[in-house]
Amino acid sequence: xxxxxxGAAQTVTGSQxxxxxxxxxxxxxxxxxQGKRDESYERNRSFNFDVHKLNAVILSHAHIDHxxxxxxxxxNGYDGPIYATPATVRLADLMLRDSGHIQEMQAxxxxxxxxxxxxxxxxxxxxxxxxxxVKPHLTDKFYGEPFSPIPGVTAWFxxxxxxxxxxxxxxxxxxxxxxxRLWFSGDIGRRELPIIRDPILPQPVDYLLMEATYxxxxxxxxxxxxxxxxxxxxxxxxxxxxxxxxxFAVGRTQEIVYNLNRMxxxxxxxxxxxxxxxxxxxxxxxxxxxHPECYDAEMLNWIERGHPALExxxxxxxxxxxxxxxxxxxxxxxxxxxxxxxxxTGRIVYHIQYNIEDKRxxxxxxxxxxxxTLGRRLADRETRVRIFGETYHRRAEIAxxxxxxxxxxxxxxxxxxxxVQSSAQKIFLVHGERAAVAALQAKMAELNLPPTYYxxxxxxxxx
Numbered sequence: 001x002x003x004x005x006x007g008a009a010q011t012v013t014g015s016q017x018x019x020x021x022x023x024x025x026x027x028x029x030x031x032x033x034q035g036k037r038d039e040s041y042e043r044n045r046s047f048n049f050d051v052h053k054l055n056a057v058i059l060s061h062a063h064i065d066h067x068x069x070x071x072x073x074x075x076n077g078y079d080g081p082i083y084a085t086p087a088t089v090r091l092a093d094l095m096l097r098d099s100g101h102i103q104e105m106q107a108x109x110x111x112x113x114x115x116x117x118x119x120x121x122x123x124x125x126x127x128x129x130x131x132x133x134v135k136p137h138l139t140d141k142f143y144g145e146p147f148s149p150i151p152g153v154t155a156w157f158x159x160x161x162x163x164x165x166x167x168x169x170x171x172x173x174x175x176x177x178x179x180x181r182l183w184f185s186g187d188i189g190r191r192e193l194p195i196i197r198d199p200i201l202p203q204p205v206d207y208l209l210m211e212a213t214y215x216x217x218x219x220x221x222x223x224x225x226x227x228x229x230x231x232x233x234x235x236x237x238x239x240x241x242x243x244x245x246x247x248f249a250v251g252r253t254q255e256i257v258y259n260l261n262r263m264x265x266x267x268x269x270x271x272x273x274x275x276x277x278x279x280x281x282x283x284x285x286x287x288x289x290x291h292p293e294c295y296d297a298e299m300l301n302w303i304e305r306g307h308p309a310l311e312x313x314x315x316x317x318x319x320x321x322x323x324x325x326x327x328x329x330x331x332x333x334x335x336x337x338x339x340x341x342x343x344x345t346g347r348i349v350y351h352i353q354y355n356i357e358d359k360r361x362x363x364x365x366x367x368x369x370x371x372x373t374l375g376r377r378l379a380d381r382e383t384r385v386r387i388f389g390e391t392y393h394r395r396a397e398i399a400x401x402x403x404x405x406x407x408x409x410x411x412x413x414x415x416x417x418x419x420v421q422s423s424a425q426k427i428f429l430v431h432g433e434r435a436a437v438a439a440l441q442a443k444m445a446e447l448n449l450p451p452t453y454y455x456x457x458x459x460x461x462x463x
Contacts, residue, residue, distance in 0.1 A: 001175050001463045003182075003209075005455040006048045007031055008431040012213055013065040013370060014043065015431060017184070021175050024055045024150040028169065028184050028209075032068030032099070034342070034370050037110075044069050044125055048458050051076040056149035057137075059084040060186025061166035062091035062250060068099050070134045071126040078137075083149060085157055086140040087165025087291040091250055091284060093135045098249075098280040100124075100131035102345045113389065143167065161189025161199030162406050163251035164287070164294050170203060173463070180463050181205040187213075187431070188408040188416055192222045194258045195288070197296045199408070201416060204423035207463060208450075210416065211407070212432030213368060215440025218409040225403025226259055230268060232362060232399040233260075237270050237333045241360030244396075246348045246375055248341035249281035251406050252367055254288050254310060256337055258299075261312050269314075275327060277318040277347050278339040285310050285317070328354035341367050342375035349374065353387045361396040366404045413440060417449050424450040428461075 007016030007029070014033030019026045033043045051073060059067055059082055070082065070092070084092060103124040111121035141147050143157050152174045157167035169184040183202040188211055191198045202208060220228075236243045247253045253276060263269045276282060288310060292300065318324050324347050327336060338348035352374070355361045369375035377385050381398050384391055408416065417427055427450050429437050434454075441452050455461065 001173055001180065002460050003428075003463060004048065004458065004460050005428070005430065006458060007033060008065070009455050009457040009459065010434065012368070012431055012433060014069070015060070015066045016069070017209065017430070018049055019171070019173075019182075021150065021173055022152040024152075025049065025053060026150050026153060027054055027057045029060055029066045029186070030057055030069045030073050031066040032064050034065060034373075041125060044072060047073070047076060051078050054078055054080065056080050057082040058149060058155060058169055059088060059092060060160065060169060060184065061163055062088050062095050063163065063187065063248070064095060064099055066186070067092045067096065071096060071100060071130040074133050074137065075126065075130055080137065081139040081149070082134065082137045083139050083141050083147065083155070085143060085165040085167050087287065087294055088167070089138045089140045090287050090290075091165060092138060094283055094287065095250060095280065096131040096134050097128050100126055100128035104128060106345060158200045159197050160186045161191070161193065161196060162187040163189075164196055164291060168200065168202065170205070180207065182207045182209065182463070183420070185210045185416065187211055187406070188413065189406055190219065190222065190408055190412060193406060194222070194255055195296065195299050196294050199416075201419040205420055206423065206425050208417065208420050208424050208427045210413070210427060210429060212413060212429040212437045212440050213407045214405065214409045215413055215429070215432050215436040216410060218411040219405055220403035222403060225401055226262070229259060229364070229401050229404065230263055232364060232401070233263070233335065234268065234270075236360070236362040236397070237272055237335075239360050240333055241358065241362060242333060242355055243335045243362050243364055244348070244351050244355050245335070245337045245364045245366060246341055246343040246352070247281075247337050247339060247366055249278050249339040250284045252341060252404070253278065253281040253337055253339070254285055255404065255406070256366065257285070257310055257315065260315070260335065264312060264314065270333070272314070272333045272335065274315045274335045274337070275318050276315070276337050277324050277327065277351070278337075279319075281337070281339055282317045282319070324350075327351070342369050342373040343378065344373050344375070349387060352378070353392065355396060356385070356387075356392050357395050359395040359397070362399050363396050365398065365400040368405065368407065410440060410443065414443055414447060417444060418447065421447075421449055426450060427452045429454050
């Protein structure tokens, strides 16, 4: 039996890990690699294994860097099941269709600009129609429900505490009389995040495959991040500015909406409108409302006290493109939450374009930003940024609220790994940049944790 690290190896995006056992193969996640366009296109269109010989896929959660290359997998001939929790099944179908639409629009816009330069058009990575073909393969399994994706393997989902429906995966593998237990963390969440339950620590296993996105730093407590977010929002609104927030449509948007509801209920917010301007976020919020089995006790108590967490008077879910455009013609104070979270695509790019040169405004960065993205350039506080081929002078304030991250910080990653200290032979660190992983490895060595590995892309390791 062996594992091959095909994605999120020595990088953060494109989660994809192949397990081969008993002559069968199982893929953990099939995420989209995100980076420079040409490199991303080639990496996402090519697979490091024979797709026709793949027997099953297990999906940890619906974020595009974990699910977003499923349309290409199906287009290349995969015809088996894709296992996920019920909430992830619904979110993944929604997000993949949206991703396909974005891929089409990006290719159309780029082809238009290339045509003006006499260059040939580009082809979309995949289309919305391609993405819709994934749905028949999605197969739901509840937390704690055992299932057998391939012969000799039994799998279970456990709460990962990252987004709605997110899961860690426990695999019990048997081959030629030898038994091995492997725990795949997916993306590890944090304790005390609003809406969803806390992550479950891993059981004793032989191998731990663990994300390390924030391996170099601990996070502030979510309540501290809430206070910092409130201070930034109030300062901006009180000077007559707009707060523009690039936010992932699933998870982060709902968390921010919930926190703004808390501020409103406490009487902290001035009388300004709050807009969620992302068709995906609007539809994702509807799915959130339909899965109370994923809620934590605080969320359930909030609802029982008569406060619909994702619906309140000053909150407006933007439905039409015309309404979205009209927000940029207005100069009155407001909060705009829009996707994508890394400000690379979608309506948020236009909101940044129209508001970046006004010093009254604030662009609030609330998540990790991948290199080479507009979000990263803003987080790095570059004074001149290019948007749609034009240069803009950044005069808006940039605020980064790291404590809102839905990823575990260094302190919880160490606690997570420590849960397998007495059982694990090896810990594989993925989904992390080199500096972050090196810092985490140093801390793990201080705690005498099992040997850690930072596998190179396409590395095969026998289990």
